[in-house]
Amino acid sequence: MIAEPSREPCIWVDADACPVPIKEILFRAADRAQVQVTLVANQMLRTPPSRFVRASQVAGGFDVADDAIVEHAAAGDLVVTQDIPLAARVLEKGAQAINPRGVAFTTDSIAQQLSMRNFMEELRGAGVDTGGPSAFHPRDRQAFANQLDGWLSRRGAR
Template sequence: MSAPHVYVDGDACPVRDEAFRVAARHGLGVTVVSNGSRGVRLPDGVRRVIVAEGPDAADDWIAEAIRPGDICVTADIPLASRCLQAGGHAVAPGGRIWDQENIGGALAGREVSRHMREMGHETRHAGFTTQNRSRFLEAMEAVVQRAMRGAPKPPPPMPDFFSD
């Protein structure tokens, strides 16, 4: 197993730069997947994948690409669930780390909210705050640490029997 790779669900990700910083600090590769944002400048070494237009095209691309131990940054709960099913990790921009214990309830809550909207009720999300950004940085660091513990350690260097 190689070092984890970070996938960013990129069209409306408010913590893209923070994800880049954490990944760079650990020497991890990053791919931003979107069906737009062509004008957004990415740091050197960050790969951009632009998929066809469509509501789930970026999600489908990430779900196909993610491997065990990889990390996905997404606010999309169904995508987070798909990443977990593939053996990956998922963290939301607000700092929530998705896992097998909390993803089921989140999927159910998403369905309740969808039903409420269909019934004419307003469901609003709070605005993104500095606290959300701070929580994300902590969560991203924790997820990277967890993912890297799952990666095998390099073998120890071979002794040099021929040195003086």
């Protein structure tokens, strides 16, 4: 069970596949901006000592962490995930979503992103080698930091 953070806008992280550099950016931002960051995963996570950072371990299983994030995310929150279906679900709740490379999921783009994901999944299922994601670069880390700073600025303007 995830402890509910305060209802100030907060950040939820689909932490199982979140790159370490992104977690480090989030940990620093949590203390600097005094925003609650909750990492959700089906494994034990190490977090720095901070009253603004917590980890929540959920049971293993298909979409268990995603379901927990959707259950607790609210309008105005930020969700960090690579999972396009999870991003679609939190957008429906009025939350914002970005991936660790700093690409924002939006209500205007999510249908196309879901279609492309499903198409690529069909290709892989048919045995086509679609390759994998490109290596994580410093420019990805910077793009993420820029998106996060934008969200934090909008949050502070409330």
